[in-house]
Amino acid sequence: xxxxxxxxxxxxxxxxxxxxxxxxxxxxxxxxxxxxxxxxxxxxxxxxxxxxxxxxxxxxxxxxxxxxxxxxxxxxxxxxxxxxxxxxxxxxxxxxxxxxxxxxxxxxxxxxxxxxxxxxxxxxxxxxxxxxxxxxxxxxxxxxxxxxxxxxxxxxxxxxxxxxxxxxxxxxxxxxxxxxxx
Amino acid sequence: xxxxxxxxxxxxxxxxxxxxxxxxxxxxxxxxxxxxxxxxxxxxxxxxxxxxxxxxxxxxxxxxxxxxxxxxxxxxxxxxxxxxxxxxxxxxxxxxxxxxxxxxxxxxxxxxxxxxxxxxxxxxxxxxxxxxxxxxxxxxxxxxxxxxxxxxxxxxxxxxxxxxxxxxxxxxxxxxxxxxxxxxxxxxxxxxxxxxxxxxxxxxxxxxxxxxxxxxxxxxxxxxxxxxxxxxxxxxxxxxxxxxxxxxxxxxxxxxxxxxxxxxxxxxxxxxxxxxxxxxxxxxxxxxxxxxxxxxxxxxxxxxxxxxxxxxxxxxxxxxxxxxxxxxxxxxxxxxxxxxxxxxxxxxxxxxxxx
Ligand SMILES: [Zn+2]
Ligand SMILES: [Zn+2]
Numbered sequence: 341x342x343x344x345x346x347x348x349x350x351x352x353x354x355x356x357x358x359x360x361x362x363x364x365x366x367x368x369x370x371x372x373x374x375x376x377x378x379x380x381x382x383x384x385x386x387x388x389x390x391x392x393x394x395x396x397x398x399x400x401x402x403x404x405x406x407x408x409x410x411x412x413x414x415x416x417x418x419x420x421x422x423x424x425x426x427x428x429x430x431x432x433x434x435x436x437x438x439x440x441x442x443x444x445x446x447x448x449x450x451x452x453x454x455x456x457x458x459x460x461x462x463x464x465x466x467x468x469x470x471x472x473x474x475x476x477x478x479x480x481x482x483x484x485x486x487x488x489x490x491x492x493x494x495x496x497x498x499x500x501x502x503x504x505x506x507x508x509x510x511x512x513x514x515x516x517x518x519x520x521x522x
Numbered sequence: 523x524x525x526x527x528x529x530x531x532x533x534x535x536x537x538x539x540x541x542x543x544x545x546x547x548x549x550x551x552x553x554x555x556x557x558x559x560x561x562x563x564x565x566x567x568x569x570x571x572x573x574x575x576x577x578x579x580x581x582x583x584x585x586x587x588x589x590x591x592x593x594x595x596x597x598x599x600x601x602x603x604x605x606x607x608x609x610x611x612x613x614x615x616x617x618x619x620x621x622x623x624x625x626x627x628x629x630x631x632x633x634x635x636x637x638x639x640x641x642x643x644x645x646x647x648x649x650x651x652x653x654x655x656x657x658x659x660x661x662x663x664x665x666x667x668x669x670x671x672x673x674x675x676x677x678x679x680x681x682x683x684x685x686x687x688x689x690x691x692x693x694x695x696x697x698x699x700x701x702x703x704x705x706x707x708x709x710x711x712x713x714x715x716x717x718x719x720x721x722x723x724x725x726x727x728x729x730x731x732x733x734x735x736x737x738x739x740x741x742x743x744x745x746x747x748x749x750x751x752x753x754x755x756x757x758x759x760x761x762x763x764x765x766x767x768x769x770x771x772x773x774x775x776x777x778x779x780x781x782x783x784x785x786x787x788x789x790x791x792x793x794x795x796x797x798x799x800x801x802x803x804x805x806x807x808x809x810x811x812x813x814x815x816x817x818x819x820x821x822x823x824x825x826x827x828x829x830x831x832x833x834x835x836x837x838x839x840x841x842x843x844x845x846x847x848x849x850x851x852x853x854x855x856x857x858x859x860x861x862x863x864x865x866x867x868x869x870x871x872x873x874x875x876x877x
Contacts, residue, residue: 348857349857371807435563436563436565436566438560452691455692456751457726459750459753460752461683469673471680
């Protein structure tokens with residue numbers, strides 16, 4: 341097969357592109373694939389996204405085949421901020437805005453589980469300014485785990501230190517909360 | 523001399539420093555995806571809102587707020603020519619996705635080209651940092667600093683349970699993609715890499731050839747990155763990545779010395795032939811150039827080829843991409859013309875170094 345872009349070299353790259361829901365077969369040589377941006381830089385993981393969209397499409401294909409009213413109604417779930425519908429989300433495999441996470445929240449866990457090896461909850465960084473209380477909460481959590489561990493190891497000297505840290509943090513946090521309430 | 527000056531532009535200044543394990547690890551990268559909390563994501567937002575975001579960054583830049591942090595340049599994508607866009611993509615400073623965005627897309631790039639902030643890519647903000655060699659922790663530390671500094675100015679889309687909310691479900695949580703670019707010629711030669719990839723995948727990490735998932739590794743350059751962004755802390759993700767990269771480094775070194783012991787003449791022949799091809803050919807395609815460059819780089823690492831710097835692979839792989847070739851020629855080139863210019867540039871470059 342000949343490359344559809346340059347019509348010179350043989351087409352060595354074959355894939356399906358989905359643009360706005362339209363499927364298009366693409367057959368190009370390597371040079372053209374790079375040049376026309378069919379192949380993305382390594383960080384993009386293009387085919388991962390395609391795969392993901394495929395995954396959603398598969399779901400909606402099942403749903404369409406069922407065509408029950410319940411499914412249809414669910415498809416009309418719509419984000420009040422960006423107006424993305426559930427079926428649009430499934431087709432694109434992308435959210436329209438941050439509020440979509442709330443809008444579609446009931447449907448997200450299975451998707452996240454599939455994409456993130458069973459995980460549905462964030463355990464990473466918390467923004468400093470916005471995170472405020474959450475930081476203290478997480479800090480306390482980790483202190484308490486440490487305390488349990490130290491007690492288990494009968495390392496009471498270190499455990500006492502950690503216990504004091506917990507108390508200090510609780511007091512500090514309690515004070516700010518009281519301040520907020522007044 | 524013009525060629526030399528152009529070379530200086532082709533290779534990012536940070537690449538000239540040698541990082542840890544740089545015989546095998548070319549670079550380490552951290553990318554963080556962030557969004558404004560109250561604006562729809564770029565694929566769904568109206569142009570006016572996205573322009574506001576771009577102008578916010580432009581203003582920050584103009585008020586020297588970025589310069590205080592590091593020396594940055596603000597570039598609006600719409601102001602670039604097609605070739606200029608392509609060159610930025612080939613240097614991995616912006617993504618192909620950003621280069622195709624019309625209108626409100628922009629980037630802020632540090633003078634040493636180590637840091638770039640993409641604005642209105644798939645997410646509103648994508649911070650990206652590169653370090654030479656194997657330096658993931660350092661890269662993460664710097665990325666967090668930049669993120670903290672930005673977070674003072676921007677209300678991020680963040681949720682207690684889901685973490686950083688991104689446009690694509692594959693980035694939610696940490697929003698972090700950490701990756702390491704590795705040159706693994708011996709593992710590729712002995713086909714060991716194919717056996718290792720499935721095991722690496724099981725750890726939630728992905729191995730890709732340099733031009734994306736599933737594509738052949740051009741010039742034996744492989745990118746290892748995290749797939750999972752939810753349910754693990756950034757430090758843990760990087761820890762997993764580091765242990766895999768360390769193992770790959772060890773296996774690659776073992777494979778190299780094994781080949782040197784078992785069939786040194788064959789290996790030497792292969793390396794010197796490649797050197798000969800690069801030094802003498804008049805027409806060369808990008809694939810052949812990549813293979814030869816990989817062999818020459820291996821020759822440098824093994825001490826067989828002297829007077830040529832290790833950066834040659836990094837540098838010429840970028841320099842001989844279509845965008846760079848056309849910028850150099852200041853003209854649109856056909857594929858045949860590019861193959862010719864590619865050969866000329868490589869030849870000149872090798873001869874420059876030999877002197
Ligand atoms: Zn072609
Ligand atoms: Zn929405």
